[in-house]
Amino acid sequence: MRLLKSQIDKKDGAGYASLLPEEPEDMWHAYNLIQPGDLLRARAVRRVSKTSDSGSVASQRIVLNLTISVTSTDFDIGSGQLHVAGRVANENEHVKLGSHHTLDLELNRDFSLEKADGWDSIALEILREACDTERKAELWAVVMGEGVANICLITEHQTIPRQKVEVSVPRKRKGGLDGHDKGMEKFFSTTLATLLRHIDLAEKAKEDKTVPLLLASPGFVAQTFLQYIKSEATRTTNKPLLAAVPNILVAHSSSYHVHALKEVLASQGVLSKLSDTKFARETSLMDKFTTLIRQDDGRAWYGPREVERAVEKGAVGRGGGVLLISNALFRAQDVKERKRWVALVDRVREVEGGEVRVLSSLHESGKRLEGLGNIAAILTFPLEDLDEEEEEVADGQTEQEETMVI
Amino acid sequence: MLGTKSNVTKPKKSTGESLANSVDKLSVEEVPKVKSKNLNVVAEFEKSGMKRMANFVVIGHVDHGKSTLMGRLLYDLNVIDQRSVDKLRKEAETIGKSSFALAWVMDQTSEERSRGVTVDIATNYFETDKTKFTILDAPGHKDFIPNMIAGASQADFAVLVIDASTNSFESGLKGQTKEHALLVRSMGVHRLIVAVNKMDTVSWSQARFEEISQQMNAFLTAASYTAKSITFIPCAGLTGENVTRKVEDPSASWYSGQSLIEALDASEPAKRNIEKPLRMTIGDVFRGGIQNPVSISGRIDAGSVQVGDAILTMPAGETAIVKAIEAENDVVDWAVAGQIPTLHLTDIDPVHLRLGDIACDPKHPVKLIKSFTSKILAFDHVLPMSVDVFRGRLQAEGKITALTATLNKATGEVLKKKPRVIKPAEVARVVIELERELPLEAGTRVVLREGGNTIAAGLLEA
Numbered sequence: 001m002r003l004l005k006s007q008i009d010k011k012d013g014a015g016y017a018s019l020l021p022e023e024p025e026d027m028w029h030a031y032n033l034i035q036p037g038d039l040l041r042a043r044a045v046r047r048v049s050k051t052s053d054s055g056s057v058a059s060q061r062i063v064l065n066l067t068i069s070v071t072s073t074d075f076d077i078g079s080g081q082l083h084v085a086g087r088v089a090n091e092n093e094h095v096k097l098g099s100h101h102t103l104d105l106e107l108n109r110d111f112s113l114e115k116a117d118g119w120d121s122i123a124l125e126i127l128r129e130a131c132d133t134e135r136k137a138e139l140w141a142v143v144m145g146e147g148v149a150n151i152c153l154i155t156e157h158q159t160i161p162r163q164k165v166e167v168s169v170p171r172k173r174k175g176g177l178d179g180h181d182k183g184m185e186k187f188f189s190t191t192l193a194t195l196l197r198h199i200d201l202a203e204k205a206k207e208d209k210t211v212p213l214l215l216a217s218p219g220f221v222a223q224t225f226l227q228y229i230k231s232e233a234t235r236t237t238n239k240p241l242l243a244a245v246p247n248i249l250v251a252h253s254s255s256y257h258v259h260a261l262k263e264v265l266a267s268q269g270v271l272s273k274l275s276d277t278k279f280a281r282e283t284s285l286m287d288k289f290t291t292l293i294r295q296d297d298g299r300a301w302y303g304p305r306e307v308e309r310a311v312e313k314g315a316v317g318r319g320g321g322v323l324l325i326s327n328a329l330f331r332a333q334d335v336k337e338r339k340r341w342v343a344l345v346d347r348v349r350e351v352e353g354g355e356v357r358v359l360s361s362l363h364e365s366g367k368r369l370e371g372l373g374n375i376a377a378i379l380t381f382p383l384e385d386l387d388e389e390e391e392e393v394a395d396g397q398t399e400q401e402e403t404m405v406i
Numbered sequence: 407m408l409g410t411k412s413n414v415t416k417p418k419k420s421t422g423e424s425l426a427n428s429v430d431k432l433s434v435e436e437v438p439k440v441k442s443k444n445l446n447v448v449a450e451f452e453k454s455g456m457k458r459m460a461n462f463v464v465i466g467h468v469d470h471g472k473s474t475l476m477g478r479l480l481y482d483l484n485v486i487d488q489r490s491v492d493k494l495r496k497e498a499e500t501i502g503k504s505s506f507a508l509a510w511v512m513d514q515t516s517e518e519r520s521r522g523v524t525v526d527i528a529t530n531y532f533e534t535d536k537t538k539f540t541i542l543d544a545p546g547h548k549d550f551i552p553n554m555i556a557g558a559s560q561a562d563f564a565v566l567v568i569d570a571s572t573n574s575f576e577s578g579l580k581g582q583t584k585e586h587a588l589l590v591r592s593m594g595v596h597r598l599i600v601a602v603n604k605m606d607t608v609s610w611s612q613a614r615f616e617e618i619s620q621q622m623n624a625f626l627t628a629a630s631y632t633a634k635s636i637t638f639i640p641c642a643g644l645t646g647e648n649v650t651r652k653v654e655d656p657s658a659s660w661y662s663g664q665s666l667i668e669a670l671d672a673s674e675p676a677k678r679n680i681e682k683p684l685r686m687t688i689g690d691v692f693r694g695g696i697q698n699p700v701s702i703s704g705r706i707d708a709g710s711v712q713v714g715d716a717i718l719t720m721p722a723g724e725t726a727i728v729k730a731i732e733a734e735n736d737v738v739d740w741a742v743a744g745q746i747p748t749l750h751l752t753d754i755d756p757v758h759l760r761l762g763d764i765a766c767d768p769k770h771p772v773k774l775i776k777s778f779t780s781k782i783l784a785f786d787h788v789l790p791m792s793v794d795v796f797r798g799r800l801q802a803e804g805k806i807t808a809l810t811a812t813l814n815k816a817t818g819e820v821l822k823k824k825p826r827v828i829k830p831a832e833v834a835r836v837v838i839e840l841e842r843e844l845p846l847e848a849g850t851r852v853v854l855r856e857g858g859n860t861i862a863a864g865l866l867e868a
Binding site for chain 1: 514515516517518521525526527528529547549550552689690691692693703756757759760761787789790791792794801803805806807826827829855856857858859
């Protein structure tokens with residue numbers, strides 16, 4: 001994303017920023033930036049109907065710049081499209097004040113944004129991150145098992161599942177081995193064809209970009225698939241594919257599900273290819289959190305209320321205190337909710353002196369955090385019973401089991 | 407069409423009349439393609455005086471000799487003829503792995519043979535005077551535990567193979583020996599035969615056998631197996647001693663107990679839910695030959711099926727007609743719970759059949775659910791997290807969304823509501839949300855795994 005112009009007051013954060021999204025990933029940043037209540041100005045195409053004096057209605061499509069006061073946002077992960085709905089905030093000759101409009105933000109079309117309550121620390125951080133000009137890491141991954149393959153694109157802030165390939169492969173059986181081998185052959189060819197449709201190798205070769213491809217599976221499937229790709233590339237003399245073969249990594253995963261990616265991405269060989277250290281640190285912090293919770297010494301807590309209490313008691317501070325928070329919380333439709341989390345982050349960062357990590361909800365580490373209520377903390381000293389005095393009314397029915405469970 | 411055709415063949419009749427006649431013959435009713443004998447399968451089953459049937463899964467750490475032991479069993483019982491074994495021996499020798507010959511009876515794919523490990527379950531049949539057995543030879547390697555789970559879910563009891571040679575037993579205990587034993591127990595298998603294998607490599611040492619038996623006994627009783635349901639058998643798969651015949655080695659004179667085959671024969675027959683509606687877990691979808699383009703196989707968990715029956719496959723919700731049934735390599739008219747038959751189907755496209763789907767009675771279909779509560783026995787620390795949910799061949803993505811309570815192991819009383827974390831060996835109630843709707847019913851046993859480790863075994867509540 002390119003920052004074209006910005007005028008943000010350092011004290012109260014009032015002001016606006018003009019931005020130009022250049023990559024699909026930028027839409028994700030925009031999605032995280034734009035909140036209900038904000039003023040967004042962008043190019044729009046609107047059908048305007050005019051009633052002439054004689055009563056005939058003429059409708060016309062007009063391209064114009066509209067400013068809307070945002071009511072809701074909608075982000076499509078797969079296609080990377082962002083739709084922002086709102087009400088027109090600046091009247092012009094075609095559109096009345098207060099009428100509804102949905103702006104579709106597009107690549108290479110600038111927009112400008114003015115925050116309703118000023119730019120807070122989180123918003124500024126997103127802005128800085130989005131406009132980081134360093135070349136972004138990108139990686140294609142195929143997580144596969146016998147008969148199932150998940151094709152995804154991993155970028156700095158997102159893991160985008162692109163397509164799932166499912167081919168039924170007969171299992172091994174007496175006298176029917178043919179079926180298994182044929183099934184695998186069909187599975188490999190379908191997967192390769194699908195993969196090539198998603199990664200346009202010829203296009204990439206022109207741009208002189210090499211995109212690393214990661215194959216991961218339990219057992220030997222990924223290895224066998226790599227051999228298949230090699231032999232297919234040679235057989236069909238597919239030059240771009242042949243050129244891509246050296247960039248293929250094979251890794252081990254424990255299953256063919258997308259969430260198995262987290263263990264793949266944590267492995268050294270893969271991390272060196274993903275130049276992004278942010279991601280590596282997030283994963284290692286999540287691992288550290290899980291280890292601490294296993295030790296059960298009261299130094300790791302999760303869940304909104306528990307973490308807030310821990311911060312109140314000053315346990316997330318200097319000397320190892322870490323607050324892990326998913327950016328999903330900052331996207332809260334409720335302004336009060338967002339303020340609650342921004343205040344918490346500011347407090348940890350500025351008052352307590354602890355470390356704050358904002359995890360992307362579209363990455364595996366963020367997904368892990370999502371299960372824990374989108375927020376977790378590693379404390380500097382143990383605290384017990386942060387979860388006490390809970391409401392006891394939740395489920396009043398007495399449960400009774402006669403037999404042992406397992 | 408018909409009208410115009412009769413017009414040509416019988417030009418003398420008036421067109422209108424022949425048209426009317428042919429229209430009369432038309433009917434919207436579909437003629438069933440497969441005739442059902444309308445048997446009362448339950449009565450038929452009782453009448454047939456069928457031999458006892460038992461399915462057992464062979465489990466244990468990788469390279470402890472599961473496949474070789476089973477290959478030996480089949481060879482000595484003359485299920486596999488001398489000629490094919492000789493052929494395997496020759497093939498094995500040419501690649502310098504002569505000791506693998508018997509394992510190749512079970513390991514048939516080229517990948518399994520070249521790598522020397524079992525990847526997928528091998529199914530084989532044999533019978534003794536008393537019982538018809540189905541062997542499910544499970545892979546021991548860590549990566550293929552999903553396949554092992556698929557095998558264990560079809561079994562009535564388990565044979566745990568342990569390598570007696572120095573260090574092997576110990577390394578296995580840390581590895582899959584333990585995990586497998588816990589897994590099959592939590593999947594409802596109560597009876598376990600522990601085959602202490604490769605006794606020939608420790609020259610039939612009684613001390614070694616007893617050391618292993620004691621350690622395993624302590625571990626297994628802790629894993630809530632009852633002591634009387636565990637049998638220890640010393641044997642040697644490679645040489646075949648104490649598999650079907652007694653040991654001749656003089657150093658083994660201390661042992662006078664059962665051989666492996668006797669222990670197998672002594673197993674209690676499993677209960678069958680024949681009278682309930684049909685539930686069959688699809689373990690394999692394949693082309694059964696030119697005449698049977700779509701075939702499925704799997705264990706019938708409950709109920710019965712006969713030729714001509716309609717079955718409903720879930721989650722696809724498509725019906726199919728059973729054209730023919732094969733059980734234990736024979737063509738039969740019906741099959742009942744506990745058997746692992748092959749059903750040849752018509753009237754269905756194979757795209758609607760996936761591994762782990764359930765074939766059920768169209769009158770009593772399985773419901774599809776998206777989330778469920780389950781009582782779980784934790785093997786590892788459980789947090790709200792992403793998990794893989796296993797049920798037979800089914801392998802689904804899911805999330806533990808809430809830890810409802812930890813429970814008392816024996817009484818099921820709630821100990822603590824909303825625990826922060828569930829520790830290993832604790833029993834708890836959790837809510838699991840699935841990525842997509844799946845056919846699961848209360849009382850189903852599931853296994854939860856994450857990152858290559860089994861974290862819990864569960865029993866579905868609602």
